[in-house]
Amino acid sequence: MMVIGSGASHLREEIESLGVDLGKVEIRKFPDGEKYVRVLSFGEEATVVQSTYKPQDENILEALILGDALRESGFDRLRLVVPYLAYSRQDRVTKEGEPVSVRAVMRALGLYYDELYVVDVHNPKTLRFFPGKAVNLSPARAIAEYFREKLGEGIVLAPDKGARERAKAVAEKLGLEFSHFEKKRISPTEVQMRPVDIEVEGRNVLIVDDIISTGGTMIKAANLLRDMGAGKVFVAATHGVFAEGAIERVSEAVDELAVTNTIPTPVSKISIVPDIVKL
Amino acid sequence: MMVIGSGASHLREEIESLGVDLGKVEIRKFPDGEKYVRVLSFGEEATVVQSTYKPQDENILEALILGDALRESGFDRLRLVVPYLAYSRQDRVTKEGEPVSVRAVMRALGLYYDELYVVDVHNPKTLRFFPGKAVNLSPARAIAEYFREKLGEGIVLAPDKGARERAKAVAEKLGLEFSHFEKKRISPTEVQMRPVDIEVEGRNVLIVDDIISTGGTMIKAANLLRDMGAGKVFVAATHGVFAEGAIERVSEAVDELAVTNTIPTPVSKISIVPDIVKL
Numbered sequence: 416m417m418v419i420g421s422g423a424s425h426l427r428e429e430i431e432s433l434g435v436d437l438g439k440v441e442i443r444k445f446p447d448g449e450k451y452v453r454v455l456s457f458g459e460e461a462t463v464v465q466s467t468y469k470p471q472d473e474n475i476l477e478a479l480i481l482g483d484a485l486r487e488s489g490f491d492r493l494r495l496v497v498p499y500l501a502y503s504r505q506d507r508v509t510k511e512g513e514p515v516s517v518r519a520v521m522r523a524l525g526l527y528y529d530e531l532y533v534v535d536v537h538n539p540k541t542l543r544f545f546p547g548k549a550v551n552l553s554p555a556r557a558i559a560e561y562f563r564e565k566l567g568e569g570i571v572l573a574p575d576k577g578a579r580e581r582a583k584a585v586a587e588k589l590g591l592e593f594s595h596f597e598k599k600r601i602s603p604t605e606v607q608m609r610p611v612d613i614e615v616e617g618r619n620v621l622i623v624d625d626i627i628s629t630g631g632t633m634i635k636a637a638n639l640l641r642d643m644g645a646g647k648v649f650v651a652a653t654h655g656v657f658a659e660g661a662i663e664r665v666s667e668a669v670d671e672l673a674v675t676n677t678i679p680t681p682v683s684k685i686s687i688v689p690d691i692v693k694l
Numbered sequence: 695m696m697v698i699g700s701g702a703s704h705l706r707e708e709i710e711s712l713g714v715d716l717g718k719v720e721i722r723k724f725p726d727g728e729k730y731v732r733v734l735s736f737g738e739e740a741t742v743v744q745s746t747y748k749p750q751d752e753n754i755l756e757a758l759i760l761g762d763a764l765r766e767s768g769f770d771r772l773r774l775v776v777p778y779l780a781y782s783r784q785d786r787v788t789k790e791g792e793p794v795s796v797r798a799v800m801r802a803l804g805l806y807y808d809e810l811y812v813v814d815v816h817n818p819k820t821l822r823f824f825p826g827k828a829v830n831l832s833p834a835r836a837i838a839e840y841f842r843e844k845l846g847e848g849i850v851l852a853p854d855k856g857a858r859e860r861a862k863a864v865a866e867k868l869g870l871e872f873s874h875f876e877k878k879r880i881s882p883t884e885v886q887m888r889p890v891d892i893e894v895e896g897r898n899v900l901i902v903d904d905i906i907s908t909g910g911t912m913i914k915a916a917n918l919l920r921d922m923g924a925g926k927v928f929v930a931a932t933h934g935v936f937a938e939g940a941i942e943r944v945s946e947a948v949d950e951l952a953v954t955n956t957i958p959t960p961v962s963k964i965s966i967v968p969d970i971v972k973l
Contacts, residue, residue, distance in 0.1 A: 440791075446907075446937055446938075447748060447750075447907065447935050447937075448748040448749065448750055449750060449780060449781055449783075449784070449795070450751070450795075451784070451795075452792075452793060453789060453791045453792050454791035454792075455791055457791075469726060469727040470727065470749075470751070470752075471727055471728060472729070472749070472751040472752045472754070472755040473749075473751045475751070475755060476751040476754060476755075476798075476799075479798040479799075479802060480781075480784075480793040480795045480798050481793070482793075482798070483793035483794060483795065483797060483798040484791060484792060484793035487787060487792070487793060487794060488790065488791050501728060502728055502759075504728075505728070505730070505759075508766060510732060511767065512732045512733035512734055512736075512763060512767050513731075513732050513733075513763060513766070514731060514732075514759040514760070514761075514762035514763035514766060515762060515766060516728070516729075516730075516759045516762065518762060519755075519758040519759050519761070519762040519805070519806070520755075520758075522805050523758060523802040523805060526798070526801050526802060526805070527798070628725075628726065656726050658725055658726075659725075
């Protein structure tokens with residue numbers, strides 16, 4: 416059976432509409448703020464779906480106590496599907512004394528779950544911190560389908576080299592060309608971006624990344640593409656971790672902004688639910 | 695060295711005043727709500743002090759990533775002191791399908807810490823869920839010292855049989871008599887409380903419990919003691935997890951209400967810091 420946590424309640428309706436057997440759970444808070452959960456359906460195997468956007472720590476703790484309740488109730492095989500994994504960007508020590516926070520989260524989840532599925536984790540190498548089987552779910556199908564007609568014979572670009580594999584995955588689904596932006600320091604204070612080895616003029620462009628927060632890079636890239644004579648400019652990301660005002664700023668700079676529903680936002684128009692329910 | 699987490703920042707000044715070597719840490723939040731920590735002092739052994747009152751899940755996660763940062767920085771022996779342990783009342787399954795939430799918390803903390811010290815944990819048996827050494831710290835010294843003069847030749851009472859050991863520990867520090875209240879159902883809707891086998895008339899009374907939330911039981915007990923001709927009635931608890939308005943309601947019903955500083959409240963007049971720094 417599948418169990419929906421608080422952080423994934425926005426996905427419930429679509430999951431149900433696809434005919435999935437949803438287990439019943441009670442989830443509420445005590446007056447002092449402690450989370451209370453109770454499982455009301457029983458069996459041997461369960462898949463918990465829990466996204467961990469803000470309040471991320473509450474959603475993580477909820478996943479733990481849901482895991483405890485399921486184990487206590489006799490479930491012996493637990494899978495956890497995390498559409499958005501909090502702390503995934505804290506994936507390395509950049510200054511001495513820092514934690515690898517995503518490691519702490521994955522180790523804690525590993526106390527209760529045998530398998531972990533994360534949608535487009537920021538750094539796939541971090542999945543090794545999970546003690547059991549850990550799988551990165553690609554959003555490429557969902558993003559490609561959403562933009563197929565709008566993009567036409569266009570191209571797919573990653574905003575930096577690190578996101579190149581993401582652009583490639585979407586481009587391959589669409590049978591289109593892809594590349595990435597490179598950054599070149601042209602003065603002590605100025606960095607120039609340019610798309611590497613690809614013709615932009617007159618072509619629609621889809622820029623793809625995993626997370627949009629301030630949107631600054633996306634806006635810079637979009638403006639550059641316009642200057643270079645691109646056709647329509649679309650921006651897609653898996654996770655809309657938008658800073659205040661970012662949705663408006665990016666939307667004004669491009670022809671369309673769309674993210675997936677790993678986090679519910681006003682522009683979460685792309686659904687990863689079909690990829691989750693077929694696991 | 696000792697490291698103070700956000701949930702114990704109210705204890706910092708007193709800990710410093712007792713001459714403890716405090717390690718430097720940076721703790722803040724990213725704009726998206728994720729906690730960031732960085733350790734700025736290094737060594738081999740550290741004691742993290744972190745209370746986990748509201749926002750409890752944030753304070754628990756912070757303890758985990760502090761543990762990760764300390765391990766990553768080369769510390770090889772980590773102790774965790776938790777003045778107030780969240781989820782400690784979710785210590786058993788009362789309805790099928792419930793978790794033992796405190797087990798999930800202790801297991802997660804056990805991923806990073808070798809030793810755990812909890813002040814007056816609700817159910818000491820739950821300490822076995824922690825994989826390493828786990829110790830219950832008694833607040834009896836602190837409570838006894840605070841009320842020694844006020845109470846004089848009085849008595850100490852527990853509000854129910856479950857809290858009897860707490861009353862006993864305080865009474866023994868003071869060389870006073872102790873007992874507990876028993877509840878007797880006198881009609882389908884009415885329960886009568888009465889102190890068991892102890893003379894109350896004309897004597898000051900200190901009622902001691904581990905947690906006060908609504909304060910309903912304490913108020914009932916205090917009113918009963920007045921009816922029975924008791925002298926002054928004092929109420930003490932370790933953890934002031936007060937519901938809205940509870941401090942005012944209890945304060946009006948008794949001569950004095952005082953709790954320890956495991957959670958900062960307006961009546962946290964009793965300090966457990968001396969018991970922590972001598973660990």
